Amino acid sequence: MRIGRAEDDAARQACFDIRRAVFIEEQRIPEGEEWDAHDATCIHYLAEDATGPVGTARLIAKGQRAKIGRVAVMPSHRGTGLGAQIMQAVMDDAKAHGFARAELEAQVYAIAFYERLGFVAEGPDFDDGSGIMHRVMRAEL
Template sequence: MTVEIAQTRDITTCRALRRTVFIEEQHVPEADEIDDLDDVALHVLATDAGRPVGSARIILLDETAKIGRVCVLQDQRGTGLGAALIRASLDIARQQQGVTRAKLGAQEYAIPFYEKLGFTVFGPVYLDAGIRHRDMELAL
């Protein structure tokens, strides 16, 4: 695997990855997946030998970097790519002036994954696109 992860302005490619993972695989309604925040977000793209294989986005809200829309193509899951995307997103968040914490909404099954990366759960369970989530945070 020759994976590269970097900040990108290629929203079209990130949206195509999200379409595959969220809309096609997880049956998230397109109206819930596509929003107007892409234009103000920082985007992170993972490629393997030039092929797009994962992405994430970061929304800056005062001192908080909200990491979201984290997706990895099915054939790349279990390779460590998801953790690498989160670490890269955290590195980008740390470079933003005034940002002191990262936050994300984790699907319940993924909570242990994020806990291994240092995130802690807070708040109640809630539904996002019909999927159970919990908020998680990490001090930067």
């Protein structure tokens, strides 16, 4: 398994293809909610194995905070620990680049997953516009 920054157009497109499959097609998030201006400026991460691209995440720099989002794993690789590996790679990269804290907006069903990675839920649940309830979570890096 290789997890790293998506450095070229082909790697970024692979990230977008995974997000389309997981969020738009599988979770039925409206296309207009999935894509935003941050996609052009954030850091995208791609997980690949011998079969090809299998997972992704992105990081938006907000001062000393790294906002992690769009974490997605293809159905064929769920339950393998890949989601945790992606998150650890993103958090390690963020720390290496001077970020002091990570934050994210977790889908409520995934809160326990992020808690195992050291994140703490804060505030009330909210609908981010996709129709799926979320909660803000933070972790020190």
